[in-house]
Amino acid sequence: MDGKMLVTYKLLCKNDFCLELSLKKLLENEKVSKLIKSEFAKGLRNIELNTKESDTKITIETQKELYQFEVNKDDFADIITLAEEDVKIKKLIKKDYSGIELVNIETID
DSSP states (O other): OOSEEEEEEEEEETTOOEEEEEHHHHHHSHHHHHHHHHHHSTTOOSOOOOOSOTTOEEEEEOOOOEEEEEEEGGGGGGHHHHHHHHHHHTTOOOTTEEEEEEEEEEEEO
């Protein structure tokens, strides 16, 4: 196969944080609802927080920098290995490094 691919990845660390919760659960938290009411409905009484989409998800996660490199289409099966080599070449490894996560693979003509 002729052509190239643009691979995007991010580094994973042992202490990374990721939590997904529903908007409904977030609004049920007393501290969060009190803060929202005091910020957006200051001085008003009998205010209730509701949402039409109760299954809306909110993700709280460690912000990561994305890295990219180009690879030939023939090397598709080895993308993870090539990404790990790219990490070593760019000297991105930190002491709590635990691996990589592929974020996107784009075909470039």
